[in-house]
Structures are given as C-alpha cells and as structure tokens.
Amino acid sequence: MLYRGWLFGPGGGLLGLLLWVLFVGLLIALIVRLVRGPRRRYWAQGPHPDDPEQVLRTRFARGEIGADEFQARLDVLRRTSQPPRT
Numbered sequence: 001m002l003y004r005g006w007l008f009g010p011g012g013g014l015l016g017l018l019l020w021v022l023f024v025g026l027l028i029a030l031i032v033r034l035v036r037g038p039r040r041r042y043w044a045q046g047p048h049p050d051d052p053e054q055v056l057r058t059r060f061a062r063g064e065i066g067a068d069e070f071q072a073r074l075d076v077l078r079r080t081s082q083p084p085r086t
Contacts, residue, residue, distance in 0.1 A: 052077050 053074065060070040 052081075 056065075056070060056073055056077065059065050060067070065073070
C-alpha cells in the first residue's frame with residue numbers, strides 16, 4: 001500500500017480536512033486584508049477631527065484666536081455639552 005502522507009493517511013483525514021479549511025480561511029483573510037489596506041482601531045484614532053474642542057485648540061494653535069477668546073469659547077463648549085442636572 002502506498003503511504004500518501006499525514007493528510008490522507010490512516011486517521012489523518014479529519015485532521016487534514018480541518019487544517020486545510022484553516023489554511024484556506026487564513027489565506028482568504030490575508031487577501032482581504034491586503035485589498036482593504038491597514039485600518040486603525042477606533043480607540044487608536046485620537047480625537048475626532050470634527051470635535052469642537054479639537055477645532056478650537058487647532059485655531060488657537062494657529063494663532064487665529066487669542067488665549068482669552070480660546071478660554072471663553074472652551075468654557076461655553078463645556079457648559080453646553082454637559083447633560084442637564086435633574
């Protein structure tokens with residue numbers, strides 16, 4: 001009898017099938033990952049670019065607004081963004 005290796009040998013049929021399915025699944029996942037490109041996790045993205053406080057900080061850093069105006073607007077943002085107390 002010709003021995004065909006661990007994949008088709010006695011008792012290796014089920015193990016070989018499971019490993020083959022795992023290999024094909026990983027190959028498909030790798031192809032999908034390469035096609036879609038790298039993605040950053042939500043929690044690793046930092047503040048959202050449209051976050052009002054971030055926009056205000058950016059404007060302050062660029063010199064578009066002064067320190068007094070920055071602080072006043074920041075106070076207004078923080079007061080209006082808090083939920084009302086009941």
